[in-house]
Amino acid sequence: MAEELKPGCTRPEIKREKKEEITENVIEKKEVKSMVKVGKPAPLFEAPAYHEGKFINVKLEDYKGKWVLLCFYPGDFTFV
Amino acid sequence: MGVEVLSVSTDSHFVHKMWNDHELSKMINKDIPFPMVSDAGGYIGTLYGIYDEDSGTETRGRFIIDPDGVIQGFEVLTPPVGRNVSETIRQIKAFQLVRKTQGGEVTPSGWKPGKTTLKPGPDLVGNVWKVWKVEEAFE
Numbered sequence: 001m002a003e004e005l006k007p008g009c010t011r012p013e014i015k016r017e018k019k020e021e022i023t024e025n026v027i028e029k030k031e032v033k034s035m036v037k038v039g040k041p042a043p044l045f046e047a048p049a050y051h052e053g054k055f056i057n058v059k060l061e062d063y064k065g066k067w068v069l070l071c072f073y074p075g076d077f078t079f080v
Numbered sequence: 081m082g083v084e085v086l087s088v089s090t091d092s093h094f095v096h097k098m099w100n101d102h103e104l105s106k107m108i109n110k111d112i113p114f115p116m117v118s119d120a121g122g123y124i125g126t127l128y129g130i131y132d133e134d135s136g137t138e139t140r141g142r143f144i145i146d147p148d149g150v151i152q153g154f155e156v157l158t159p160p161v162g163r164n165v166s167e168t169i170r171q172i173k174a175f176q177l178v179r180k181t182q183g184g185e186v187t188p189s190g191w192k193p194g195k196t197t198l199k200p201g202p203d204l205v206g207n208v209w210k211v212w213k214v215e216e217a218f219e
Contacts, residue, residue, distance in 0.1 A: 009159040013134045035129045038153055042145045043127035049086075049115035050096035058086060058115050060149075067083040067172060068145040071163075072119075072130050072138035076091040076099035080162040 009078050042070070083172055085114035088125070090137055093118040130156050144172055146179065190217035 036043065042060065049058045060068070091099070096116035104112050117124070122138065125131030130141030140157040152175045157163065174187040177197065185197040188208075196212050198204060204211075 036127075036143070036151055036154065038151050040151060041149050042143065042151045043124075044149075045124045045127060047088075047117050047119055047124060048093045049117040050093045050100060051115040052111045052113070055093050055097075056115060058117050060086075060145075063084055063086075063145075064149055065147045067081070067147060067176070068143075069083050069085045069168065069172070070088065070128075070141075070143040070145060071085065072088045072125055072128070072141040074135075074137040074139065074159040075089050076095050077103065078159065080160060 009074060009080055042068075081169070081172060081176070086117055087112075087114060088117040088119050088138060090119050090122055090125070092120060128154075142168060144168070144175060146175065188212050188216070190219055192219070195219070 044060045046057060046059045046061075049056050060070075089096075093116070096118060100112050100116065119125055119138065122131035122133070122136065125138040125141070128141055128143065130139045131137075132139055137159070140159060140161075140163060142155045142163060143151055144153045146152050153171055155163070155168075170192060173193050174191055177193075178186055184199060186200055188196065188198055191197065196216060198208065198212060
Protein backbone atom coordinates (compact mmCIF):
# COMPACT_ATOMS: atom_id res chain seq x y z
CA MET A 1 0.00 0.00 0.00
CA ALA A 2 1.23 3.44 -0.86
CA GLU A 3 1.88 5.62 2.13
CA GLU A 4 -0.22 8.76 2.38
CA LEU A 5 1.94 11.87 2.59
CA LYS A 6 1.56 14.18 5.55
CA PRO A 7 0.68 17.74 4.48
CA GLY A 8 3.63 20.05 5.04
CA CYS A 9 5.66 22.90 3.70
CA THR A 10 8.54 20.82 2.42
CA ARG A 11 8.46 18.49 -0.52
CA PRO A 12 9.04 14.89 0.54
CA GLU A 13 12.62 13.76 0.29
CA ILE A 14 13.56 12.06 -2.96
CA LYS A 15 14.97 8.75 -1.96
CA ARG A 16 17.85 7.68 -4.13
CA GLU A 17 19.57 4.36 -4.20
CA LYS A 18 22.81 4.44 -2.29
CA LYS A 19 25.62 3.85 -4.72
CA GLU A 20 28.50 4.16 -2.32
CA GLU A 21 29.59 0.52 -2.58
CA ILE A 22 30.33 0.63 -6.26
CA THR A 23 32.20 3.91 -6.22
CA GLU A 24 35.08 2.81 -4.03
CA ASN A 25 37.53 2.63 -6.93
CA VAL A 26 36.32 5.79 -8.56
CA ILE A 27 38.21 8.96 -7.85
CA GLU A 28 35.84 11.16 -5.93
CA LYS A 29 35.01 14.35 -7.71
CA LYS A 30 34.84 17.09 -5.17
CA GLU A 31 33.19 20.17 -6.41
CA VAL A 32 34.46 23.30 -4.75
CA LYS A 33 31.33 25.05 -3.64
CA SER A 34 31.93 28.67 -2.95
CA MET A 35 29.18 30.05 -0.72
CA VAL A 36 27.93 33.45 -1.72
CA LYS A 37 29.23 36.32 0.38
CA VAL A 38 27.96 39.78 1.10
CA GLY A 39 30.00 42.44 -0.66
CA LYS A 40 30.78 39.99 -3.49
CA PRO A 41 29.13 39.72 -6.94
CA ALA A 42 25.85 37.81 -7.14
CA PRO A 43 26.20 34.66 -9.29
CA LEU A 44 24.67 35.26 -12.71
CA PHE A 45 21.98 33.00 -14.14
CA GLU A 46 19.48 32.71 -16.95
CA ALA A 47 16.20 30.82 -16.55
CA PRO A 48 12.61 30.56 -17.80
CA ALA A 49 9.95 32.49 -15.93
CA TYR A 50 6.26 33.32 -15.95
CA HIS A 51 5.39 37.02 -15.91
CA GLU A 52 1.95 38.56 -16.38
CA GLY A 53 0.61 36.14 -18.95
CA LYS A 54 3.87 35.42 -20.70
CA PHE A 55 6.64 32.88 -20.44
CA ILE A 56 9.91 34.78 -20.49
CA ASN A 57 13.62 34.22 -20.16
CA VAL A 58 15.15 36.04 -17.20
CA LYS A 59 18.83 37.00 -17.22
CA LEU A 60 20.20 38.46 -14.01
CA GLU A 61 22.77 40.35 -16.07
CA ASP A 62 19.96 42.42 -17.61
CA TYR A 63 19.21 43.82 -14.15
CA LYS A 64 22.57 45.64 -13.83
CA GLY A 65 21.89 49.22 -12.78
CA LYS A 66 18.85 48.21 -10.73
CA TRP A 67 18.29 47.00 -7.19
CA VAL A 68 17.17 43.38 -7.19
CA LEU A 69 15.41 41.36 -4.53
CA LEU A 70 15.95 37.68 -5.30
CA CYS A 71 13.59 35.46 -3.31
CA PHE A 72 13.72 31.67 -3.23
CA TYR A 73 10.87 29.60 -1.80
CA PRO A 74 10.21 25.87 -1.44
CA GLY A 75 7.45 25.53 -3.98
CA ASP A 76 4.28 26.79 -5.62
CA PHE A 77 1.10 26.14 -3.64
CA THR A 78 2.99 25.92 -0.34
CA PHE A 79 1.21 27.46 2.60
CA VAL A 80 3.57 29.96 4.19
CA MET B 81 11.89 52.38 -4.14
CA GLY B 82 12.97 51.15 -7.56
CA VAL B 83 13.53 47.49 -6.74
CA GLU B 84 13.00 44.62 -9.16
CA VAL B 85 11.69 41.46 -7.52
CA LEU B 86 12.43 37.96 -8.82
CA SER B 87 10.93 34.91 -7.16
CA VAL B 88 12.50 31.50 -7.70
CA SER B 89 11.44 27.93 -7.03
CA THR B 90 12.12 24.56 -8.63
CA ASP B 91 8.60 24.43 -10.10
CA SER B 92 8.25 24.79 -13.85
CA HIS B 93 7.10 28.09 -15.35
CA PHE B 94 3.87 26.28 -16.26
CA VAL B 95 3.17 25.53 -12.62
CA HIS B 96 4.03 29.14 -11.78
CA LYS B 97 1.29 30.17 -14.21
CA MET B 98 -1.20 27.82 -12.56
CA TRP B 99 -0.33 29.12 -9.11
CA ASN B 100 -0.69 32.70 -10.30
CA ASP B 101 -3.97 32.04 -12.09
CA HIS B 102 -5.66 29.84 -9.50
CA GLU B 103 -4.50 31.24 -6.19
CA LEU B 104 -2.16 34.23 -6.06
CA SER B 105 -4.10 36.46 -8.46
CA LYS B 106 -7.17 35.88 -6.26
CA MET B 107 -5.26 37.18 -3.24
CA ILE B 108 -4.21 40.46 -4.88
CA ASN B 109 -6.85 40.81 -7.62
CA LYS B 110 -4.21 40.99 -10.34
CA ASP B 111 -1.31 38.99 -11.74
CA ILE B 112 1.87 38.64 -9.73
CA PRO B 113 3.74 41.77 -10.86
CA PHE B 114 7.23 40.22 -10.98
CA PRO B 115 8.78 37.33 -12.94
CA MET B 116 8.37 33.94 -11.29
CA VAL B 117 11.57 32.14 -12.23
CA SER B 118 11.76 28.38 -12.71
CA ASP B 119 14.88 26.72 -11.34
CA ALA B 120 14.33 23.09 -12.33
CA GLY B 121 17.14 21.01 -10.89
CA GLY B 122 18.06 23.67 -8.37
CA TYR B 123 20.90 25.07 -10.45
CA ILE B 124 20.40 28.68 -9.34
CA GLY B 125 19.69 27.64 -5.76
CA THR B 126 22.94 25.71 -5.69
CA LEU B 127 24.83 28.78 -6.92
CA TYR B 128 23.36 30.74 -4.02
CA GLY B 129 23.89 27.95 -1.48
CA ILE B 130 20.22 27.56 -0.56
CA TYR B 131 19.19 24.47 -2.57
CA ASP B 132 18.31 21.45 -0.44
CA GLU B 133 19.33 18.35 -2.36
CA ASP B 134 17.50 15.97 0.00
CA SER B 135 14.07 17.41 -0.76
CA GLY B 136 14.88 18.86 -4.18
CA THR B 137 13.60 22.29 -3.18
CA GLU B 138 14.93 25.75 -2.39
CA THR B 139 14.92 26.98 1.17
CA ARG B 140 13.64 30.51 1.89
CA GLY B 141 16.70 32.42 0.75
CA ARG B 142 16.42 36.14 0.12
CA PHE B 143 19.19 38.22 -1.44
CA ILE B 144 19.50 41.99 -1.82
CA ILE B 145 21.58 42.78 -4.91
CA ASP B 146 22.73 46.35 -5.61
CA PRO B 147 22.89 48.08 -9.05
CA ASP B 148 26.49 46.89 -9.47
CA GLY B 149 25.37 43.27 -9.09
CA VAL B 150 26.89 42.96 -5.62
CA ILE B 151 25.09 41.06 -2.85
CA GLN B 152 24.54 43.47 0.02
CA GLY B 153 22.58 41.18 2.31
CA PHE B 154 20.87 37.83 2.57
CA GLU B 155 18.62 35.87 4.89
CA VAL B 156 17.84 32.15 4.73
CA LEU B 157 14.99 30.41 6.58
CA THR B 158 13.76 26.83 6.59
CA PRO B 159 10.37 26.36 4.86
CA PRO B 160 7.81 26.51 7.73
CA VAL B 161 8.53 30.13 8.73
CA GLY B 162 7.67 33.03 6.44
CA ARG B 163 9.68 36.18 6.01
CA ASN B 164 9.24 39.68 7.35
CA VAL B 165 8.73 41.84 4.29
CA SER B 166 8.91 45.10 6.29
CA GLU B 167 12.38 44.18 7.48
CA THR B 168 13.51 43.48 3.93
CA ILE B 169 12.17 46.88 2.83
CA ARG B 170 13.91 48.55 5.78
CA GLN B 171 17.22 46.94 4.84
CA ILE B 172 16.90 47.96 1.18
CA LYS B 173 16.15 51.57 2.20
CA ALA B 174 19.19 51.52 4.47
CA PHE B 175 21.46 50.17 1.72
CA GLN B 176 20.07 52.74 -0.71
CA LEU B 177 20.84 55.55 1.74
CA VAL B 178 24.40 54.32 2.28
CA ARG B 179 24.90 54.08 -1.48
CA LYS B 180 23.42 57.54 -2.11
CA THR B 181 25.74 59.13 0.45
CA GLN B 182 28.64 56.99 -0.82
CA GLY B 183 29.16 55.68 2.68
CA GLY B 184 29.11 59.19 4.20
CA GLU B 185 26.14 58.12 6.28
CA VAL B 186 25.66 54.68 7.79
CA THR B 187 22.66 53.23 9.59
CA PRO B 188 22.96 52.03 13.19
CA SER B 189 20.98 49.17 14.70
CA GLY B 190 17.22 49.61 14.45
CA TRP B 191 17.49 52.42 11.89
CA LYS B 192 14.38 53.39 9.98
CA PRO B 193 13.95 56.17 7.39
CA GLY B 194 14.11 59.52 9.16
CA LYS B 195 15.99 58.17 12.18
CA THR B 196 19.54 58.94 13.27
CA THR B 197 22.30 58.00 10.87
CA LEU B 198 25.98 58.03 11.76
CA LYS B 199 28.74 59.81 9.86
CA PRO B 200 31.83 57.65 10.15
CA GLY B 201 35.12 59.45 10.76
CA PRO B 202 37.72 60.24 13.41
CA ASP B 203 35.28 62.50 15.31
CA LEU B 204 32.80 59.67 15.78
CA VAL B 205 35.28 57.33 17.44
CA GLY B 206 34.29 56.98 21.07
CA ASN B 207 31.42 59.42 20.59
CA VAL B 208 28.60 57.27 19.26
CA TRP B 209 26.93 57.49 22.69
CA LYS B 210 26.51 61.24 22.21
CA VAL B 211 24.64 61.02 18.91
CA TRP B 212 22.79 57.70 19.19
CA LYS B 213 20.86 56.17 22.07
CA VAL B 214 20.49 52.45 22.71
CA GLU B 215 16.70 52.84 22.87
CA GLU B 216 16.69 53.70 19.16
CA ALA B 217 17.64 50.09 18.42
CA PHE B 218 14.32 48.93 19.85
CA GLU B 219 11.97 51.56 18.42
